Amino acid sequence: MSLDDINDQFDSTINRIGTHSAKWDMLEPLYGVDPNEGIAMWVADMDFRPPQRVLDCLQEMRDHGIFGYYGDDKSYRSAIVNWMKMRHGWNVDPSHIFTTHGLVNGTALCIQTFTKPNDGVVIFTPVYHAFARVIKANNREVVECELANVNGRYEMDFDAYEKQMTGNETMLILCSPHNPGGRVWTQSELAQVADFCEKHDLILVADEIHHDIVFGKTRHIPMTNAAPHIAHRLVMMTAASKTFNIAGAHAGNVIIADQALREKFAATMAAGGISANSFGIFMTEAAYTSGANWVDSLVNYIDENRKIFDAGIAEIPGLKSMPLEATYLAWVDFSGTGMTRQEFTNRTQDVAQVVGNHGTTFGKGGENFLRFNLGTQRSLVIEAVARLKDAFKDLQ
Numbered sequence: 175m176s177l178d179d180i181n182d183q184f185d186s187t188i189n190r191i192g193t194h195s196a197k198w199d200m201l202e203p204l205y206g207v208d209p210n211e212g213i214a215m216w217v218a219d220m221d222f223r224p225p226q227r228v229l230d231c232l233q234e235m236r237d238h239g240i241f242g243y244y245g246d247d248k249s250y251r252s253a254i255v256n257w258m259k260m261r262h263g264w265n266v267d268p269s270h271i272f273t274t275h276g277l278v279n280g281t282a283l284c285i286q287t288f289t290k291p292n293d294g295v296v297i298f299t300p301v302y303h304a305f306a307r308v309i310k311a312n313n314r315e316v317v318e319c320e321l322a323n324v325n326g327r328y329e330m331d332f333d334a335y336e337k338q339m340t341g342n343e344t345m346l347i348l349c350s351p352h353n354p355g356g357r358v359w360t361q362s363e364l365a366q367v368a369d370f371c372e373k374h375d376l377i378l379v380a381d382e383i384h385h386d387i388v389f390g391k392t393r394h395i396p397m398t399n400a401a402p403h404i405a406h407r408l409v410m411m412t413a414a415s416k417t418f419n420i421a422g423a424h425a426g427n428v429i430i431a432d433q434a435l436r437e438k439f440a441a442t443m444a445a446g447g448i449s450a451n452s453f454g455i456f457m458t459e460a461a462y463t464s465g466a467n468w469v470d471s472l473v474n475y476i477d478e479n480r481k482i483f484d485a486g487i488a489e490i491p492g493l494k495s496m497p498l499e500a501t502y503l504a505w506v507d508f509s510g511t512g513m514t515r516q517e518f519t520n521r522t523q524d525v526a527q528v529v530g531n532h533g534t535t536f537g538k539g540g541e542n543f544l545r546f547n548l549g550t551q552r553s554l555v556i557e558a559v560a561r562l563k564d565a566f567k568d569l570q
Contacts, residue, residue, distance in 0.1 A: 184222055184475045187551050197547075205529050212527040213558050218353070218503060220419040220549030222472070224457070227464040228418060231456045244452035247273075253462035254427060258412070260466070261386060264396045270429050270436065272443060273450045277383050277411050277426040281347065282308040284409055284428065287442040288377040288435070289314055294343035296376065298330065299537030302353045305381075306537060317343055320538045321355065326496055326507070328355040332366055345377045346370070351384045351394060351500035354536055354545045358392045358499040361400055368401035377435075379409045383426075386417040386469055388500040389477045398431065405431045409439075416501075417469060418461040419549070425454025476502045479548040479555045486559030491569045493562075502549035506530075509542035511569060519544065526561035 190198045191209045197217035201209040223229065235241065251268035258264040274280040281304065289295060291313040297305050299318045306316045319335040321328040348367055351358045359367075371378045380397040388394050398410055413426035430436040483504055484495045492511030495504050508518040515534070522528055522544060533543030548555060 181471055181475060184472070185551055185553070187553070188221060188223065190221065201529055205523055207523060207527050207529055212529055213554055213561070214529055215546040215548075215550070215558060216529050216531045218416065218547060218549075219421045220502065220547075221551060221554075222419050222549065224418045224420055225461060225465040225468040228420065228457050228460045231460040232453070235453070235456060241452065244450050244455050247450070247455065250455050250459045253459045254412075257462040258396075262394065262396050262399075264399055266429060267431065270431055272428040272430070272439060273455065274426045274428055274443075274448065275424040275451065275454075276415065276421070277381055277413050278304045278308060279424070280411050280426045280428045281305060281379065281381065282312065283439065283442050283446070283448075284347075284377070284379045284411075285309060285312045285314060285345065287439050288409075289344045292342075293345070294340065296335075296343050296346040297537070298348070298352075300354060300533065300540030300543065301349050301536055302381070303531075303535040303537070305347050305349070315342065316537075318538045323539065326494055328352065328357050328496070330363060330366065332370055335370065339374055341374075343374060343376060345379060347379045347381065348397065349381050350397060351382075351388065353384060353501055354503050354505040354531070354533075354540075354543070355496050356498035356501050356503065356505060358388055358394055361395055364395060364397055364400035368397070368404045371407060372404060375407075377407050377409065378404060379411065381411045383411065383413050383416050384501045385412065387473055387476065387502055389473065389480070389498065392499045394500065406435070408432070409435065414458045414461045417472075418457075418465055420454070420457050420461065423454035423457045424451055425458050475552075476548055479550075479552055480504065482552070483546070483548055483555055483559060486563060490563055490566045493566070502547060504546040504548055506544050506546060507542055508544065511566070515541060521565045522562065526558075526565035528558045528561050 197214045197219055198209045201207045201212055201214050251271055254271060255266045255268050258266045274283060294315040294317040295309045296317045296319055298321050309316045319338060322331045385394045410429040415421040430439055480498050487493050487495045487506055494507045511518055530544040530546040533540030
């Protein structure tokens with residue numbers, strides 16, 4: 175498929191209503207918005223089909239007609255190794271790869287493996303809401319270290335974080351690139367995270383699921399490359415799910431270089447009876463072996479969506495989008511409107527009928543924000559901007 179064909183594919187509207195899509199079919203039950211009238215910009219999956227080779231591999235599975243247990247994963251591991259080397263300059267040993275049922279599952283398994291009940295688990299908020307959810311579900315304490323909003327850009331404040339540490343903390347979960355703020359952490363920032371974990375004896379879990387969707391000259395640095403000296407406490411997590419829009423396949427990878435950590439994690443996997451989903455394995459391998467051009471086009475397409483969305487938001491007094499360095503998730507600050515959280519949310523949801531994630535679900539610092547998913551057809555991004563302008567027209 176040519177690059178032009180790929181771009182045409184992104185522009186093609188695909189009706190997801192009535193397909194058991196969480197993003198579209200839960201719009202009315204959760205938000206009271208008719209999916210036929212509203213625009214779903216909340217759940218972090220995209221409204222695009224994956225590369226053709228991914229669809230073809232599923233057709234081949236269907237044609238074969240037998241859906242048994244998956245075996246001999248050498249080519250799958252090789253696809254991951256080659257992708258990480260090619261896209262991120264990261265040399266992965268294939269024997270270090272564990273396959274989990276997505277990275278929320280991977281996060282939960284890390285918590286169960288490397289912490290004990292009532293231990294503190296550090297997260298930099300506002301951050302991906304599933305972290306806090308699984309920390310609490312595993313009876314651990316959520317330690318929210320709030321990111322500093324410096325001129326509309328998130329930065330880490332380790333002086334503040336030092337004062338929060340009690341000695342009960344045993345793990346830090348880092349979202350890199352950051353969701354929802356869209357930050358790509360620098361070498362210096364990653365080194366500070368590593369030093370902080372060393373000082374406080376924390377296992378560092380680096381969730382790098384958004385690492386392929388990075389804009390402009392900015393480059394994602396894998397934590398293992400930024401701080402190789404902390405391999406003895408580092409767990410890396412990656413997946414093809416966000417990059418290729420195959421989240422429903424529930425396949426993620428936990429990659430652990432340290433043998434002692436690896437043995438502990440393997441024991442947890444064995445205790446849970448966890449084995450790979452063959453559909454996710456086949457789809458991931460197909461994506462990594464043939465999807466490079468598709469991803470390049472995707473990043474360019476989302477970057478243009480970002481520019482259109484940010485320009486529109488900038489025209490609404492009191493609203494401000496954080497500069498997006500990575501991810502397809504726009505993080506919009508409504509504090510300048512002077513409105514209460516309920517008021518700006520109602521205007522967005524009930525008046526504009528544009529549904530984003532509520533900022534409070536991301537923890538401290540998210541109270542005045544909504545998150546909007548730009549991984550959709552450009553026509554919907556343009557329509558969403560027009561609706562938001564109209565909903566807040568009394569401010570203009």
